[in-house]
Amino acid sequence: MRRRSLIRVLSLLAVTVFSLGLLYRYLAEMKQTVQSKFNGRLWNLPSKIYSDSFLLYPGLSLSAVSLTQKLMKIGYRPTNATDPRPGDFSYRARGGVVEIRSIGGRNGSAPGSAAIHFQSDVIQKITGNDGKEIGLLELEPELISGLYTGTWEERKIVSLNQIPPLLVQAIISTEDERFFRHRGIDPQSLFRALVSNVLHRRIVQGGSTLTQQLMKNFFLGAERTLKRKLNEAVMALIAEHLYSKDEILTNYLNEIYFGQKGAQGIFGVWEASMFYFSKEPHDLTLAEIATLAGLIKAPNYYSPYRDADLATRRRNMVAAKMLNDGVISQEQYAGALRETLSQRELHRQYNDAPYFIDFVRVELNKKYPPEVLTGEGLSIYTTLDKRLQKMAEEALAKGLMRLEETYPALRKKKELERLEGALLAIQPQTGEIKAMVGGIDYQKSQFNRAVQARRQAGSIFKPFVYLAALSLPSHPFRPNSLLDDTPFVWNYDHRTWKPENYGGEYHGRVTLRKALEKSLNGATARLAKEVGIPSIVTMARQMGITSPLPDVPSLALGSAEVTPLEVATAFCILANNGMRPEPFFIKSVIDAHGKTVEMKSVRLERVLSPETAYVMNHLLKGVLDRGTAASARILGFDRAAAGKTGTTNDYVDAWFVGYTPDLLALVWVGFDQREALGLSGAQAALPIWVNFMKQATADTPPSDFPVPSGIKFVLIDSNTGALATPYCPTVIREAFHIGDEPTKPCGEHPGPGTGEG
């Protein structure tokens, strides 16, 4: 009997010791978990990628409506208030004035005020708040995307003293009124919640303290199980034991979820303040504070973006609670209720330039470890122009659709075999990539054809042949040089190459200009033989072509495979008067503390003399005015522009690269599986280019390529290339290096020669 009792006691003791051991281990684990979170990096701060900023200045073509749309996209909100707050703007249609109170705050910039005066969709003047005229105004860049792991949690971490006490009190009053009186869990609150839930026969009240909510968000999921609730309570007790109320509160205010902006989750009071009211917490009104505090319960349900009336009712409840708790006076309460909470339009954050972002990401991955990119809150400022990017995407999508509709053979049943394309837009003077579309549908194919596709160049390569010819010492070839466009055989390395013109038609004796404008294979091949393939390769390399270039005659007609980016970069040299810009797309990288980590600037290198570049531009303008791209004029693109069509001899690839002095764009169209399109560059790529360029250049004043001092214009007979006489039937105004111009009058149409300086 006694022995049995002893065994029972010992067993009980063993179970107790074992249980205590388990409990100890459990508590130790919980403690370590809490400590490791509080002492380590609390949050991963995603890096953010921004577009280029936007410059406003007097004389800029821009409508007031376009400006207000842009302002809303970058977080400004319209108001009619007489006392605008940071982030407000107002538009007085009658006077044509948009008044802005800048947001300020980020990276230490101070808010300022400006009024933009419009007249007929042009900025007439900009004035500061003192009424004095301002020369330039730079608007904030637009957020394009974030670099994050899992979910995109958008937050800016702030300390407790950066949050207005009233906001803190409002949140405590709403979420955990006894926060400063409990030790992590609040039995009184739990009991009240229990009673309420039993009475309602469903869960209507949580009873969790702020500390418990924080523990749940930090470590635990949203599942409603007893185990989770137990862990939450234990962790809350541990946290309160280890850390001060202020530390817990600060973490809570930075952690709490405040809703969704597209792919972006809005976390923490600072981010919420910016998202809902476009202002920093210190600038919030009492009504706005109450609105924010009321959101925590169900952010997407009570969102002012979703339902302003519902948000107002919730706000009023919070304000009433604050009044009841003695946080605010009756007068403050009445004032808060009077404030109108207007419904705002939500500009969701989507990745508008997925191929570009991928391109940026690849570059960043070379320099920064993934955990830095997704966790340290870098701000990455790029060269992207969101307006041009949108135009580029639409132009390519519409263009490819139109091709599929017009030519049913191009329609493919399999999605991954669909007609594809790419469009690149570069600012030639700086090398800044302004728009990049790498394919028709990023969701279906992430292969970025703008930079990764290596395709046969076709005729788009010919300008390198002509440039090599024009750059030979003593200038044996000039725009008026005569070339034979007749069937031609080139024997080399015991092999024979016989280039043929498109359509099998030959033109006999033609000027160099006509051979290039009409993209004549026979004449170009003969010219290439005169110049020599090594010189052509050297020229292509100088122009920035880095792809392998086979040392064979067919190179002259574009047998080499190149990427759209390298072709576009090469033609930038011509658009930029002979200076090669180094293409770039990341302008700067700023860390979370506002310190510049990386800054990129314009890099230029002179590759061609301004005169040679000009002569080439003058020739390539003829491609659009009279040559293979003449349909650009029929399609309504009437600005001064130069360009070149590209068609491969098996009609697999269609290209067009063209440029004004301000913008260069390249379009490629083809199938990934290298199936024949059966269309030329002028048929497939040029209409897309025209559609894009017409919109992209619409707001800039027309300009022409600047004429360098070493250029002389002479009227020549367009057939004989000689100095024109009054009797020549077709005359062209040709550009020459001074001293290269013809002096003998046209022999076929005798008469006195004419020239002009």
Added chain:
Amino acid sequence: MKSLLLVLTMELSLSGASWYDKRPSADLRAAESSVAGGEPLTVLINPRTPARRAASLRLTEEARRLIDMGQNGEAIQKLDRAIPLDPLNPYVYFFLAWSHQHIGNSKQSLTFIAEAERLFGPDGPWLSEVHALRGKVFQSLGELEKARAEYTMALRLDPANPRAQEGMMSVGGPPVSEAP
């Protein structure tokens, strides 16, 4: 590059001047050692100045002030913005050359100097400064003969150019009074 900026720039100066043909009365010569001193480039803006050209000049002037404060990186960013607004603005390239020289990027500085020289033209009023700056770049590269030649050219165009005088002295060239 800074986010969320409203850059309020200098007030408009609408004194009459034709484009690039007016030598600012307080140009570099009068500015002694301060490249950003003196009358602003905005004096070149008049009511007929095209909008983009005016904006380019204003940005250039802002950059010039940043250079004067030793903020060459920020100045370069401003000037980079000014290029596409008016690629024919020689002052942009001049001050880009100046900034790149100060941050030790001599190769890029020489490229910009050449472009500034081309755009100023053979009789450009700032040509003496262009040569003095090129001399400084050559000097920093240790190419003293080339530097001396550039300083000589600068002094020939403007014997009172303080930067050319100083440069010439530092490369052991002839005293200023004997300069051609």
